[in-house]
Amino acid sequence: MKKKYVLVGTGGRAEFFYGSLVRDFQETSELVAFCDSNQTRLDYANQLLVDKYNVEAINTYTADRFDEMIEAEKPDIVIVTSMDRTHHRYIIRALELGCDAITEKPMTVDAEKTQAIIDAIERTGQNVRVTFNYRYAPHNTKIRELIRDDVIGKVNSVHFEWALDTQHGADYFRRWHRDKRNSGGLLVHKSTHHFDLVNFWLDTEPEVVYATGGLQFYGKENAEERGVTKFYERAHGSEYAKDDPFAIDMESNPHLKAMYLDAEKEDGYHRDQSVFGDGINIEDTLGVNVTYKNKAILTYSLNAYLPWEGFQIAFNGTKGRIEVAVREQSYINSGGEKGDEGKLKEKVIRVLPMFGEPYEVEVEEKEGGHGGGDPELLNDLFGEPKEDEFQRAASHVDGAISILTGIAGNQSLATGQAVKIKDLVDLKR
Structure with a gap:
């Protein structure tokens, strides 16, 4: 039997989900309604369904009619791709009305909203999935495999540098993300991906976080x-x-x-605000130190104004070292071809054994964004999931743990003190 879906928030990220759902998963899934605070955007999403995907337009509901939509359409699952600060509102209400939820990362933006989501899951018994497509990228899965298979022994430290260039990085300072109340800043909105990857790679959880940084380029x-x-x-x-x-x-x-x-x-929302205007209160230059439950340590940096886009990582273990360099193709959210997002320009995974010759690890790329990772994520969500030895599907606990590193980082930025994750939220496990 097909599962019925509704989607709330038809902005730039939404089409990644609804486009694939109506194009690739018609046998297992049915999209029945859109919901958004803006009727013009709702109408445009319907126009894309008709003109681009050759399917019929669906019912639309303004945000104040969310409950009415659930009652009328009776969906199994609500897809949440609205502004980050509103995720918790739709997730919680969907659960209370008997639906499961799929949410774009970050799951939410602060500790209070995280706790509210966890409490709602506990109260209703419903399910929440968080969409971490980076887990599915073949090079990231390969890193997990190498560490799992003890290729460099126990990982004691990780150095992780993420670079956003002046096309992609600047885009966070033009739109609603520039206000930390909306996005949690880059430590939550963007770094959530990266902190989740470290949790995924090392199979552990953060314990203590200290962060420093500021607005040093834009503004x-x-x-x-x-x-x-x-x-x-x-x-x-x-x-x-x-x-x-x-x-x-x-x-x-x-x-x-x-x-x-x-x-x-x-x-009245302006998508094209000046990156050197007033009202920006998020950081563009960030450094974070994290200690994990397995005693590994992470040094992490994020800069949003560099001449290249991608990341460099070093894993230092008891039997050697893994070095990773990935360069990505830059893009503007909703401003370019969807296929450009996450397209890899170059990547290298290099293993340096403690006593042995260094070697590069081959990774098979497939069609689709993030080296073929996006189609696998979407199949997990809307199709018939395959058995996955790497357990890449992310639960609400994974979503919470990933954002809590950034939330703790924000608290550390504000206080100048290290923050313990256990003091922020009760995960009810």
Whole structure:
């Protein structure tokens, strides 16, 4: 029997889920309704269903009619791809109304909302899945396999550097993510992926977190140092934006125009704010130290304004070392071809045994985003999941543990003190 789905939040990330669902999983799944606070975006999502995916338009509900949608459509599962700070609202209400939920990462943005989700799961007995597609990327799965198979012995330390370039990184400072109340900052919204990978690779959980960093490149306070002397609030309609390499032109991009520019009349949301404007309170330069339950330590850095995009990692173990270098193709969320997201330009996994010759590890790539990882995630969600020796499907506990590293990091940034994960949330295990 087909499972029925509704989706709440039809912004930039939503099509990754609903497009695949209606295109690839018609035998197992049925999308029956969209929900969003903006009717223009709802109508555009329906237009994409008809014009791009050649399926019939579905019912739409504004956000204040969420309960009505559940009653009328009777879905089995609610897909949550709304603004991060609203995830908990829809997840919890879906559970209370008898549905399971699939949520885009991060599951939520702070400890209080995390606890509320966990309490709702405990209270209702319903299920929540968190979509960590990076787990499914073949090179990331291979790293887990190498560590699991004791290739370098017990991993004692990890150095993890993530670089966002001035196309992708800047995009977080143009849109709603620039306000930490909406996104939890990059330590929650973006680094959730990375902290989850470390948990996944090492098969352990964070215990103590200390973080430092700040807004050191973007923002009005850094404008003069960047050579910016002409200010504007948003790019559309601004003469100054025409000479700004950080500005995006939504008018010339049909997808951005239809999803955001044409929808402004309803909610006033500007997708193209200046990265050197007022109102930015998230960090662009971050360093984090984490101690894990198995006594491993992590040194992690994230910079959002570099000339290349990707990550470099070193795992130091009792039998040797693994070095990883991955360069990714940059993109603007909802601003380019969907196939560009997570496309690998180059990658190297190198093993350096304690007593032996170094060697590179071959990884088989497949079709689809993140080296073929995205189709596997989507099949796990909407198709018929295969047995997975690496247990890549992520539960609400995985989702909570990943964001708690970032949430603890935010608390550490605010207080200057190390933070214990156990003091933040009761996971009820």
